[in-house]
Amino acid sequence: MSKQAIQWLYHELPRLVAQGLLTPEADAKLRAHYGPIEPARPARLAVIIFGVLGALLIGAGIMLVLAHNWEDLSRPVRAVLSFLPLVLAQGLAAWTMFNRPQSLAWREGAGALLFLMIGASISLVAQTYNISGDLPRFLLTWALLGLPVVYLLDAVVPALLYLWGITEWACHLRWEDGFAAGYWPLAALLLPLLALWLRAGRYRVRPTLLLWALCVSVTVAAGVTIERVLPGLWIMLYAGLFALMFLIGEFWYGAAEGFWARPLRHFGAAGVLVLAFLFTFEWPWKEIGWNYWYGGRFHHPAWRAIPDAVLGSLIPIAAIVLLGMTVRRKTPLGLLFGLAPILAILGYALASLTDTYAPSAGLFDLYLLVAGLWLLVSGIRINKQGQMNVGLLAITALLVARFFDSDLDFLLRGLLFIALGIAFLVANIVMLRRKGANHEQA
Amino acid sequence: MNKRNLILLGFALVVAAQLAVPAWMIMEREWTLRDGQVFKFKTRPIDPVDAFRGRYVWLGLEPGVVKMRDVNAWHYDQKAFAVLGTDTNEFATVERLEHKAPAGQAAVPVHVGWTDTKKGEVHINWTGLDRFYMTEQKAPAAEIAYREHNRRTNQTCHVTVCVRGTHAVIEDLFMDGRPIHAWLKAHPGDK
Secondary structure (H helix, E strand, C coil): CCCHHHHHHHHHHHHHHHHHCCCCCHHHHHHHHCCCCCCCHHHHHHHHHHHHHHHHHHHHHHHHHHHHCCCCCCCCHHHHHHHHHHHHHHHHHHHHHHCCCCCCHHHHHHHHHHHHHHHHHHHHHHCCCCCCCCCHHHHHHHHHHHHHHHHHHHHHHHHHHHHHHHHHHHHHHHHHCCCCCCCHHHHCCCHHHHHHHHCCCCHHHHHHHHHHHHHHHHHHHHCCCCCCCCHHHHHHHHHHHHHHHHHHHHHHHCCCCCCCCCCHHHHHHHHHHHHHHCCCHHHHHHCCCHHCCCCHHHHCCHHHHHHHHHHHHHHHHHHHHHHHHHHHHCCCHHHHCCCCHHHHHHHHHHHHHHCCHEEEEEEEECCCHEEEEEEEHHHHHHCCCHHHHHHHEEEEEHHHHHHHHHCHHHHHHHHHHHHHHHHHHHHHHHHHHHHHHHHCCC | CHHHHHHHHHHHHHHHHHHHHHHHHHHHHHHHHHHHHEEEEEEEEEECCCCCCEEEEEECCCCEEEECCHHHHHHCCCEEEEEEECCCCEEEEEEEEEEECCCCCCEEEEEEEECCCCCCEEEEEEEEHCCCCCCHHHHHHHHHHHHHHHHHHHEEEEEEEEEEECCCEEEEEEEECCCCCCHHHCCCCCC
C-alpha cells in the first residue's frame, strides 16, 4: 500500500475505533501490519535535489568552458586537460562509493557529474583534433561508458541521462537512415536496476521517475526503430503500446495515489486518447496495408524489417493478453483503454482491405465519444474532477474536430464553443460544490 | 573475494574503460600526425556551432567532384574511399573512388553525394574532414575574412591533412599561405 494510503488509514483508525466499527485490538493489529510511516524529510530531499542540480550545473559549465576552445594551449596540454574533469569526477565517485554509500545526495550528484564529464572528455579530444561530427557514435560511446555509473552508484540521474543518450542516439541514427533497433537491448540494460528498485519499493520516487522517463523514451523509440516497410504499422504498434502501458499501470501499480505516482497508467491513458483523436481523421488510414508495401523502394537488407514484425505483433498481442486478464478482473477503465489495439487492428484491416477510410475513422469517432462519456460520467460518480475533465476534453476535441471538418457556418460553430465552455464550467462548479459539501459532512 | 573488493574491481575496470576511450582517440591521431603523409586541400570555411564541441568552421574540401567511368556503381550516401594524389600546384586530387580501402595507398573515407551520369561525375562529401574548431570570436571572423578576401583578391584558403592509410587528421587551416590563427592576428581589421 502507498504511503499516502497508510497515512489516510491511520488518520481514519481512531474514528473507526470510536464508532465501534473496529476493536482496539484490530486497530493495533493493523498498525503492526502496516508499520510506522516514515516521516517525510523535506530537508533531505532538498539536499538531494540541490546536490544533483549543482552537479548538473557544474558539469554543463565545464562543458561550456571547454567548448570555448583554448586554441592558445598546445596539443599535449589540451590532451591532459581533457582528462582532468573526468579524473576528478571519477575520484569524487570513488570517494562517494566508499565513504558516503548511504547518502543518496552524494550518489546522485557524483553520478550525474561523472556521466557528464565522460561526454566532456570525449568532446574536448574531438575538438583538439578536429574530429568530425559522427554524433550517433559519440552519443553511444558516451552512454555505454556512463551505464556502469548507474549501477555502481545506484543512482537515478545517471540512469535518466543514459536513457536520454540512447534515445537521442536512436533518433540521430534514424535521421541518417541507420538501423536503430539496437535501442531495445540498450534500454533493457536498465531493467535489472528497475527490477531491484521495484522490489525494494514499488511506489518510491526513483523507480517512479525512471518509469516516467521510460514511457517517454519508449514512445519515441517505437517510432524511430521501425523501418516502416508496412505503411500504417505504427497505428497498431502505438495503440498496443499505450494500452499496454495503461494496463500494466492498472494491474501492478493500482495502489499508488496521485497523478505523478502512476506514470504507466497516466501516460498510457493520455497516449490512447491522443491516438484515438488522431485516428478520427482520415489521413492515418490512407494508403496503408500490404497493397502499399515499400519493399521495392527499400534499399536495405530485408532483415532490417525484423523489428517491425516483432514490435508490431508482440506489443499489441501483449496488450490484448492483458486485456483478457482485465475482463476477468472487471475493471471498466482497463476494458475501455485496453480495447484500443483491437479497434486499431480492426480499423487497419478495414482500411487496407477496402481502401476506404471513413469506416475506420468513424470507428474511432465512436470510440472517443464513448471513452469521453465514460470518463465524464464515472468521474462525476466517483468524485474525480481530473477524470471528469479528461472526459470532457475528449468529447470537446472530437466535437471541435468534426465541426471544423464540416461546412457549418460560423454562427453554429460559435454556439458550439459557447455550449462546450458552459459544460466545462458547470461540471466543474457542480463538482467543487459537491466536494465542499462532502468535506463539511466529514 | 568479498563484496567491497568486487565493487572496487568493477569500479577500476569502469574507470579504465572511461579513460581508455579518449586516450585511444588521442594516440590514434598523434600517430597519424607524426607518421602520416601531408596533403593540401583547397577549402572554403563556413561558420556553424556545435553544442557539445564548441565553435568550429565548416570546411568544404575540394575537389568535390570525381570523374568516374562506373558512375552507376555509386549511389547516394554510400561510403567510399577517395584515393589521393597531388596536382602540379601540390594540391590534393582524387585519383579515383574505391569501394574498399586500397592497400598501401593514402585513401580517405568519404560519402557519395549525388551522381551525374551524363557527365560521368560523382559528387563526394568529405564527411570526416569537415570541421576546424576555433573560438567563438574567430570562427565567424575566419568565414567573413575568407569571403571578403576571396571576392577582392581571389586568394585561396587551404587545409593540411595528415593521412596514414585510411586514417586522416586535419593539421591546420591556412589563409593566404599562413596558419589561420597567425593570419587573423595579422589582419585584425578584416572581420
